[in-house]
Amino acid sequence: MPDTTGYTCTSCGEHHDELPFAYSTPAPAFRRDDPADVLEPERCVIGGEHYFLRGRLVLPVLDAEEHWNIPQRTAEPPYFGWLATELPGYEPGTLNLKTNLHTRPPGERPLIELEPTGHPSPSSNGTASR
Structure with a gap:
């Protein structure tokens, strides 16, 4: 089973054991190999029927x-x-x-x-x- 703790930073390229306090991705995860009609920093459109906007999700950090x-x-x-x-x-x-x-x-x-x-x-x- 792969180790799922931590993350690899897209800025420095290093693996960090803790949870990230910020995260972004250039496109939706389910996009896979489908070409996007529009792929911009703030929005993505796939197949003229799936629309995605960049947003902010606030999650609590226990300590x-x-x-x-x-x-x-x-x-x-x-x-x-x-x-x-x-x-x-x-x-x-x-x-x-x-x-x-x-x-x-x-x-x-x-x-x-x-x-x-x-x-x-x-x-x-x-x-x-x-």
Whole structure:
């Protein structure tokens, strides 16, 4: 029986043992080999009769609330992430720049720090602006 724990990340290509907190797919799973009439980032049409739209499904994580509300979370090391926002006015674009997310006390939004690169981003020296 195959191991079904964890997932393989489509961004880094590595296997992670925990459940993903975000997931996306370019087309419906049952599509298989049927060609799509329309296959766009937000919608898919198959055979002129099956219509699919990208949506958001929120699932509870059993210990996420506990972690989110404890003051000790600020002592954790930063979490690696990818910037999922296209900031206007930057060429090349800012989508998928490497980041580090620093947790802050409960009630405060996390601080997102861009990793140093040659990109002319809002913070070229790798520290996030507030």
